[in-house]
Amino acid sequence: MSAPLLQITDFHLGFRTRRGTVQAVDGVDLVVNEGETVGLVGESGCGKSATVRSILRLLPDKVARYGPGEIRLNDRNVLDLPEAEMRRIQGGDVAMVFQDPMTSLNPVMTVGDQITEYLAAHTDLDRAAMRARVIELLSMVGIPVPEERMTWFPHQLSGGMRQRVMIAMALSCEPRLLLADEITTALDVTLQAQILDLLHALSERLNTATLLITHDLSVVAGMTRRVYVMYAGQIIEEAETDALFAAPAMPYTWGLLRSAPSLDAPLTEDLTPIEGLPPDLAAPPPGCRFASRCPYRREICQSRMPDLRAAPDGGTHRVRCWGAQDVPEGGWLIGTDWREDTGDPRIVADIRAASAMAGTES
Numbered sequence: 001m002s003a004p005l006l007q008i009t010d011f012h013l014g015f016r017t018r019r020g021t022v023q024a025v026d027g028v029d030l031v032v033n034e035g036e037t038v039g040l041v042g043e044s045g046c047g048k049s050a051t052v053r054s055i056l057r058l059l060p061d062k063v064a065r066y067g068p069g070e071i072r073l074n075d076r077n078v079l080d081l082p083e084a085e086m087r088r089i090q091g092g093d094v095a096m097v098f099q100d101p102m103t104s105l106n107p108v109m110t111v112g113d114q115i116t117e118y119l120a121a122h123t124d125l126d127r128a129a130m131r132a133r134v135i136e137l138l139s140m141v142g143i144p145v146p147e148e149r150m151t152w153f154p155h156q157l158s159g160g161m162r163q164r165v166m167i168a169m170a171l172s173c174e175p176r177l178l179l180a181d182e183i184t185t186a187l188d189v190t191l192q193a194q195i196l197d198l199l200h201a202l203s204e205r206l207n208t209a210t211l212l213i214t215h216d217l218s219v220v221a222g223m224t225r226r227v228y229v230m231y232a233g234q235i236i237e238e239a240e241t242d243a244l245f246a247a248p249a250m251p252y253t254w255g256l257l258r259s260a261p262s263l264d265a266p267l268t269e270d271l272t273p274i275e276g277l278p279p280d281l282a283a284p285p286p287g288c289r290f291a292s293r294c295p296y297r298r299e300i301c302q303s304r305m306p307d308l309r310a311a312p313d314g315g316t317h318r319v320r321c322w323g324a325q326d327v328p329e330g331g332w333l334i335g336t337d338w339r340e341d342t343g344d345p346r347i348v349a350d351i352r353a354a355s356a357m358a359g360t361e362s
């Protein structure tokens with residue numbers, strides 16, 4: 001069997017700060033296969049961006065310390081590649097789209113010139129062919145009258161249009177892997193759905209694998225087949241997306257589901273945020289990193305870190321939680337029905353609704 005397109009193995013990343021090393025990524029394993037769309041979900045500050053930017057080595061050299069661990073792209077460890085080779089990969093095999101197109105687009109260049117410049121750096125098309133390609137790309141992402149819009153500056157376009165331009169640019173060289181970091185966070189709900197639909201359609205058409213990074217679990221429903229949930233620098237749960245929605249095995253994931261707006265709930269319904277704050281990554285606690293916020297914590301949770309192991313529903317579902325593992329050290333603290341034991345029918349109903357949504361749309 002050939003190696004996965006992207007294989008991250010026991011990857012660590014530290015930031016040097018005056019307070020010591022902030023261990024932003026702490027032993028992450030993650031795989032994206034050719035043509036596959038995978039989600040990476042977690043609250044702000046959990047290390048999603050740090051993980052994803054490490055794939056292209058985009059973090060500031062002065063403060064970032066990569067490793068130990070490996071990030072293999074096409075079976076080559078990017079952490080060992082020379083700078084020139086990394087530049088070839090950026091925008092070639094791998095492209096990235098960020099949350100805020102205004103900071104990624106040049107405000108004093110027309111969008112047409114920016115895409116042309118990108119194409120010139122990565123292809124050997126002549127000027128006429130590049131112009132035709134720019135028009136084709138803009139119309140591919142649904143920008144009307146592309147011949148005219150390519151002469152516009154970023155500030156003349158709406159937020160949704162700017163995000164479409166970024167997607168056009170990222171896909172212009174038909175990358176094998178697209179890294180999409182919170183690309184819909186700044187958009188309203190209707191635009192979010194449009195951009196996600198567009199990305200879904202284009203990545204299928206071009207057979208581009210996508211790593212979709214978001215703090216919002218509802219974004220991955222219907223978009224991804226598999227999802228990784230990250231917390232305080234670690235993967236704490238991974239599963240097929242519909243399995244995760246049907247039976248989140250870790251109280252943190254369950255909390256994320258409760259705090260995400262459910263598409264069919266009335267707008268007046270309160271969301272339930274997860275109480276408390278993540279730990280300081282410069283001095284993480286010895287046990288489970290979610291323990292201080294977890295309503296189900298026991299002694300072992302605070303003193304010993306659980307490994308990522310098979311979840312109760314089996315298959316490829318894995319979870320880093322003492323309460324959801326069948327282990328002699330103290331598993332089944334919570335019991336298999338703990339999600340329903342809370343007596344809050346709304347929570348269970350929400351999980352079921354989300355699961356049904358994932359089931360119908362995946």
Ligand SMILES: Nc1ncnc2c1ncn2[C@@H]1O[C@H](COP(=O)(O)OP(=O)(O)OP(=O)(O)O)[C@@H](O)[C@H]1O
Nearest residue numbers: 015022024043044045046047048049050051063281
């Ligand atoms: N340049 C830096 N120097 C020091 N610490 C940093 C730096 N960049 C990020 N961090 C820290 O690393 C941790 C992970 O940050 P990261 O940006 O990867 O999180 P995230 O999950 O992507 O959140 P967000 O969605 O808000 O970007 C955080 O604790 C953050 O404060």
